[in-house]
Amino acid sequence: MRVGIIGGGVTGIVAGYYLSKKGHDVVIFESEEDVGGLLGSYHISKGGVSYNIECFYHHIFRSDRELIGLIEELGLSERLLWLKGSTGYYVGGKLYPLTTPKEILKFPHLTLSDKVRLAALVLRTKFGSFDKLDQVRARDVIERIGGRRVYKNFFEPLLRSKFEDERKNISAAWLFGRIRIRSDRSAGGEHLGYMEGGFQYLIDRLKEEILKQGGKIQTDEPVTKILTEKGRISGLKSRKKSYQFDKVISTVSPRVLDAISDLDVGDLPYQGACCALFGLKRPLLDGIYWLNIAGDLPFGALIEHTNFAPRSWYGGESLLYVASYFQREDDPRWKLSEEAVTAQFIDGIKKLFPDFTADDINWWRITRTPDAGPIYRVGFKRLIKPYRTAIDDLYIAGMFSGANYPERSIEGSVRAAKACVELFEEDREK
Template sequence: MKVCIVGGGLCGLVSALELAGAHQVDLFERRPIPGGCLGSYRAGDYWIEEYYHHCFAGDTSLLNLFDELGVTERLEWLQGSTGYYVDGTIHPLTTPTEILRYPHLTLIEKMRLGLLTLRSRRLDVSMLDGITAKRFILDNLGPGIYASFFEPLLKSKFGERADEVSAAWLISRIAIRSDRGAGGERLGYLRGGFQQFVARLEEEAAARGASIMLDSPVTEIRRKGDGWLVDGKAYDCVISTLPPQVTADLADIDIAPIPYQGAACMTLAIDRDVTNDIYWLNMKDKAPYGAVVSHTNFAPLEWYGEHIVYLASYFAGRLSDGFEQSMLSDFCRRFSVSKDEVHWHRLAVDPYAGPVYTTGLKDRLPAYEEHGLFLAGMFSPPNYPERSMNGSVIAGQEVAKRVLARYPDA
């Protein structure tokens, strides 16, 4: 049987890996590199992701796949420190002492925040899908914590839709980030970058017989009898990993849209650290980015020979003209960096970087099969209420299981 997979991100590559050998598999990826949001740049003699990534100790399916592909020996468990940029000042918020010194929350507010962090893993997030994160924080922690701590985080992540985001997303986010000791969060990263993982996925899927076609965008999916035509080529089965509304347009069928947002992420290299050894610096002050992620305050500097920094921004619609220059100029001004100090910079833009986890989203997620098409991706149940590499691995495996159940014979 001939299977077409549309989209060569993590979910699509995992689906190809699971189905190759049992069926003839063609995977189409519009970009010249595989991996989707896990794609990487080649910078000199190293690889670096276009969008910052790390994994967690609870990512069982992802870690099992690392084992299967022989990349586990590259996995390093590192410490991720955090901070807040407020009124032009960097405030570290990693250790208990640093949190106690943070001047923009009272001692009582800090205690309430700490108790919520402890409770987060015990809360049933499915019961929080209909409550906004804003209402949950206001009701449980008060307006001071919301205004000083959570509102800037929500707005930097979701922009104009921040007030629509569910408490299910927020509590899930807090829970997954509560695996921390005195030195910060315990986060996983592959020595040499996640490019090592993507390359092994592509290599193993191809070794099992999958054809992975890069720089090959799909422009039309049409039903023909019991099968499908994808850009005029006949297939028995189609898996789309694109956002549901994009698939609906390509196939001219009715699939309920999922709210998505875009991401603009600048990666740049400089000679020195500008965030005081902090890995993840959230921006409370208004800026063209919501976080400064100093990758080499997380992964060892000697792997790269230069400091790697990400500037993370999310958007709806389209970016304003001159956005790239305004982002770089703001960073240089705010952190006293001369543009001559920037070795290189690149801007990655994806208008469909991920779902916006609005209230009620849980009941609007599409099934793995709609109108005879198979669907899986960041919008699938394993990526609710927060997307992750682990969720995309599970979604890719789950949709492959359904294809194999429907079409058991090659």
């Protein structure tokens, strides 16, 4: 059976991998120059050192069973390492490490009573129905269990950095889901998975297997129209030509799908992301991997990758991500030039670390997308899209699928791909 897949992100190439293994004639269409989507990487070559590093920061969790299983299936398990991720909080002009119980107890912006209530809140996240949590705001649950200070001094800056003005509308389901997956902790910190050499190894192996099974990957070829005939799929039209297909799987965002199809996708809220990566001459965050920031800055977190993965993998450089999200198409982080946005980020880093200068930077890259992921507002669950659509033989899967609720992840995208392929096969056998 001839199958067209729209989008070469994780969901698209994983679906392509499993369908090609089953003997289908698969063609993947990707608008960018390479597949990978949000898991794509830069190839850095400086001073005789060459390596791949993700455009957006990534790690995985021990609960990511489908992703870990896929890595093992592809023969890459020896590259999957479990490293300790340290965390910190920048508030009131000072950086506070918050990795160990002792460090959390010393955090001065919460009282002892606040910390007891915070622990009670974290314990409560291990229980509870997402159906009920979907109907209430994260803020209301935090204030009811943890108190107003716990919300204002601990969670509100985190919600602001992730969702900005939408933070007041985010559901408790998202909050509970996010905390639940971050449960692989010891006294020394959180255990997170990363692939030696980067996740580009996973992308490359998936590509290799698809091509080995006779599949095709058409990069730099966006689909411009999903073609139908009498309510059934007939093919795809790209920027270059038209193709005939028996079935189609779309993995692109609802915004893109709405533009290329006759489907009524509905109002599914998405937000964009702007992420800069700096190659630095020296470490910046005093051993902390992930630093959340309370303050009026154009970013909400700094992630020093080389406080997680060894600097020796990267020629001794320190790699620092600057993470920010936006919800409006007129946001300066989307509209301004890369140079202008990067300059704003550098100014923001200087406000936090006055001894930081442009001379500390060896190089920088920046990646932006309007479709970084859903905004998990109260009531989001009813907006989740099924894999089957109103058009026969057209399936949709991606970050908007149930597998990525109540928080998107690489794991969720793998699960969405597998679930969609299973339905595809069920329908084919009818």
